[in-house]
Amino acid sequence: MINRRKFIENLSAAGALSLIPGTLKAQPIFNEFAPEKSLPVIISTWIHGIDANAKAIEVLTCGGSVVDAVEQGVMIPEADPENRSVGLGGLPDRDGYVTLDACIMGPDGNAGSVCFLENIVHPISVARLVMEKTPHVMLSGEGALQFALENGFVEQDLLTPAAEKAWKEWLKESKYNPEANWENKPNEFHDTIGLLAVDQNGDIAGACTTSGLGYKMRGRVGDSPIIGAGLYVDNEVGGATATGMGELVIKVVGSFLVVELMRNGRSPQQACEETVTRIVNKVPENKIRQVGFIAVNKKGETGAFCLQPGFNFALYQENKNAMHDSKSYY
Ligand code: SD4
Numbered sequence: 001m002i003n004r005r006k007f008i009e010n011l012s013a014a015g016a017l018s019l020i021p022g023t024l025k026a027q028p029i030f031n032e033f034a035p036e037k038s039l040p041v042i043i044s045t046w047i048h049g050i051d052a053n054a055k056a057i058e059v060l061t062c063g064g065s066v067v068d069a070v071e072q073g074v075m076i077p078e079a080d081p082e083n084r085s086v087g088l089g090g091l092p093d094r095d096g097y098v099t100l101d102a103c104i105m106g107p108d109g110n111a112g113s114v115c116f117l118e119n120i121v122h123p124i125s126v127a128r129l130v131m132e133k134t135p136h137v138m139l140s141g142e143g144a145l146q147f148a149l150e151n152g153f154v155e156q157d158l159l160t161p162a163a164e165k166a167w168k169e170w171l172k173e174s175k176y177n178p179e180a181n182w183e184n185k186p187n188e189f190h191d192t193i194g195l196l197a198v199d200q201n202g203d204i205a206g207a208c209t210t211s212g213l214g215y216k217m218r219g220r221v222g223d224s225p226i227i228g229a230g231l232y233v234d235n236e237v238g239g240a241t242a243t244g245m246g247e248l249v250i251k252v253v254g255s256f257l258v259v260e261l262m263r264n265g266r267s268p269q270q271a272c273e274e275t276v277t278r279i280v281n282k283v284p285e286n287k288i289r290q291v292g293f294i295a296v297n298k299k300g301e302t303g304a305f306c307l308q309p310g311f312n313f314a315l316y317q318e319n320k321n322a323m324h325d326s327k328s329y330y
Contacts, residue, residue: 037301039198039199039200039300040060040316041296041300041302041315041316042057042198042316042321043195043302044056044073044193044194044313044314045292046191046314047312048083048191049313049323050314050322051076052073052076052077053073053314053316055072055076056069056072056197056316057069057316060200066106066197066204066205067104067128070195070205071124073195073197074102074195077193078121078123078209081162082162084211085191085211086100086209087121087158088156088158089160089163090211090212090214091163091167091211092159092167092214093215094170094218096167097118098163099116099212100114100115100116100117100120100123100158100209100211101114101117101123101210101225102124102207102208103138103207103231104127104208104231105206105207105233107205107233108235109233109234109235110131111131111137111227112130112131112132112137113225113226114127114138114140114144114148114225115138115139115140115226116141116144116221117140118141119158120145120153120158121158124207125153126139126148126153127209127225130144133151138225158211167214167215174215176217191210191243192210192222193209194206194231195207196239196240196241196294196295196296198239198296198298203235204235204238206231206233208225208241210224212246213245221246222246222249223242223249223250224242224246226250230242230249230255232256232259235298236298237259238259238295238296238297239295240254240258240259240262240272240275240293240295240296241293241294242292243292244290244291244292244307245289245290245291248289251283252275252278255293257274257275258271258272258275259295261275267301267303268301268302268303271303272293272294272295273303275293276293276305276306276329277329280307280329286307289307290306290307290311291306291307292304292307292326294313294326302317304327305327305329306327306328306329307328307329308329309328309330310328311325311326312324312325313326
């Protein structure tokens with residue numbers, strides 16, 4: 001009879017086995033750290049990623065940890081009142097309340113998250129405290145706010161005059177039907193920031209923060225604060241994060257799927273493409289909605305893919321911080 005120890009030895013000799021039945025073959029995980037691209041690497045969603053990447057690299061250069069880098073990177077768009085997607089200045093829900101979702105993961109596999117949080121400019125920092133100071137992963141709504149206030153955060157009205165004006169305009173028709181890429185229209189600028197970093201030692205962290213879809217139902221929470229949907233990091237393999245219509249991402253547990261595909265030997269690009277294809281095959285609304293993924297592996301290789309043309313991302317690598325257009329399924 002095979003004993004438990006022998007069984008585990010046999011498993012590791014065979015390489016890590018797929019946890020996703022039917023689609024993946026067993027492949028060895030990356031068991032040695034051998035970067036193929038120069039590190040550090042920072043990758044983040046949409047144009048606000050440029051400033052976020054710049055901050056993240058500054059933090060790493062000054063000796064900060066990779067978790068400090070991802071947190072402080074995404075704090076830049078969170079604090080920007082002109083940015084209608086994240087933190088201060090985010091578009092409200094259909095009742096006029098700005099509600100925020102954010103999560104963070106570090107190289108030790110720890111994770112923290114807040115959702116449906118109001119009146120706090122930096123939900124990512126609250127998520128980090130949930131990760132570091134509580135036995136929980138996720139706090140929501142009132143409880144998340146209470147925790148933030150107990151830890152020295154200060155309440156602030158996040159609804160700026162410009163966001164309020166846009167909401168009042170929307171109220172005239174009150175039509176909730178987010179078109180693909182509506183987030184990226186110049187006057188409707190509304191995109192989540194997801195940021196992934198691999199530091200010079202190959203350690204990986206990620207952060208994701210958003211005010212969610214503008215004019216959503218009160219209480220709606222998207223993919224962004226859900227570990228595995230909006231963000232996932234496994235320090236042995238890589239990280240992934242998502243943007244776009246969260247409902248589609250949640251239905252395939254998108255970011256976890258990207259990382260599991262990389263664990264099973266796919267490149268970050270292949271993993272993003274296969275995950276978007278999964279959405280196409282499984283979620284009927286895929287034709288009229290936008291979803292985008294970015295990913296990085298431990299070697300510093302990156303990938304991005306989306307449903308509809310129009311998604312772009314910021315990549316810092318080899319001393320260059322530049323925007324790139326993602327390839328799309330359609
Ligand atoms: C959500 N995924 O709340 C977010 C929205 C988003 O670009 O990413 N917009 O569903």
